[in-house]
Amino acid sequence: DGGITQSPKYLFRKEGQNVTLSCEQNLNHDAMYWYRQDPGQGLRLIYYSQIVNDFQKGDIAEGYSVSREKKESFPLTVTSAQKNPTAFYLCASNQLNYGYTFGSGTRLTVV
Amino acid sequence: GQNIDQPTEMTATEGAIVQINCTYQTSGFNGLFWYQQHAGEAPTFLSYNVLDGLEEKGRFSSFLSRSKGYSYLLLKELQMKDSASYLCARSYNQGGKLIFGQGTELSVKP
Numbered sequence: 001d002g003g004i005t006q007s008p009k010y011l012f013r014k015e016g017q018n019v020t021l022s023c024e025q026n027l028n029h030d031a032m033y034w035y036r037q038d039p040g041q042g043l044r045l046i047y048y049s050q051i052v053n054d055f056q057k058g059d060i061a062e063g064y065s066v067s068r069e070k071k072e073s074f075p076l077t078v079t080s081a082q083k084n085p086t087a088f089y090l091c092a093s094n095q096l097n098y099g100y101t102f103g104s105g106t107r108l109t110v111v
Numbered sequence: 112g113q114n115i116d117q118p119t120e121m122t123a124t125e126g127a128i129v130q131i132n133c134t135y136q137t138s139g140f141n142g143l144f145w146y147q148q149h150a151g152e153a154p155t156f157l158s159y160n161v162l163d164g165l166e167e168k169g170r171f172s173s174f175l176s177r178s179k180g181y182s183y184l185l186l187k188e189l190q191m192k193d194s195a196s197y198l199c200a201r202s203y204n205q206g207g208k209l210i211f212g213q214g215t216e217l218s219v220k221p
Contacts, residue, residue: 031208033208042211042212043154043211045209045210050207059210090153100144100154100209102154105151105152105153107151
C-alpha cells in the first residue's frame with residue numbers, strides 16, 4: 001500500500017545538537033512539505049519542495065534545513081540555531097492541487 | 112497563518128449540529144480544505160471546496176463562498192468521537208502548498 005512514513009515517532013535532542021527527521025513516500029507525489037505544530041496551534045509551514053533538487057522556505061524556516069535528492073525522500077534537519085525546537089513535526093505530500101497525505105508525525109523534545 | 116481565522120474552541124452536545132466557520136484572504140485563492148485531527152495524531156482529510164456552494168458527505172458538509180472569503184464545516188448528529196481539532200486550510204493558484212488556520216478545538220458533551 002502506498003503511503004508516507006515518518007521516523008522516528010519520538011526524538012529527544014540535547015541542547016546544541018542537530019537532529020534529522022526522516023520522511024519517505026511511495027505515492028509518486030512530486031511535492032513534499034514539512035510543518036511544525038505547537039500545542040493548541042495549527043500547522044506552520046517550515047519548508048516545501050515541488051520537485052527533486054529544489055525546495056523553498058515556508059513561514060518559519062529559520063533554524064531548519066532540508067534536502068530533496070530523491071523524489072521519495074525529504075529529510076528535515078533541526079539545527080542548533082533553532083532555539084525552541086520542541087514540537088510535533090508533520091511531513092506531507094501531494095500531487096498538483098490535490099489534498100495532502102500526511103505522515104504519522106515525529107514528536108521532538110529538547111532534554 | 113496568513114490571515115486564516117477560525118474560532119479557537121467550541122462546545123456542543125451529543126446529537127446536535129455544530130457549524131465551524133473559517134475566513135481567509137481571497138488573494139490567489141484556489142481551494143479550501145477541512146481536516147480533522149485527534150490529539151497526538153496526523154490530520155485526516157474531511158472535505159475540499161473549490162467552487163461556491165455546499166458539499167455534503169454523510170454527517171459532514173462544507174460550504175464555500177469565494178467572493179466573501181468564507182467557509183464553514185457543518186457537523187450533524189454529533190457523536191462523542193467527533194471531539195477533535197478541525198483545521199481549515201487554503202491552497203493557492205501557484206503551487207500546491209496549504210496554509211492552515213490555528214484549528215478549532217471541538218468538545219462534544221453528553
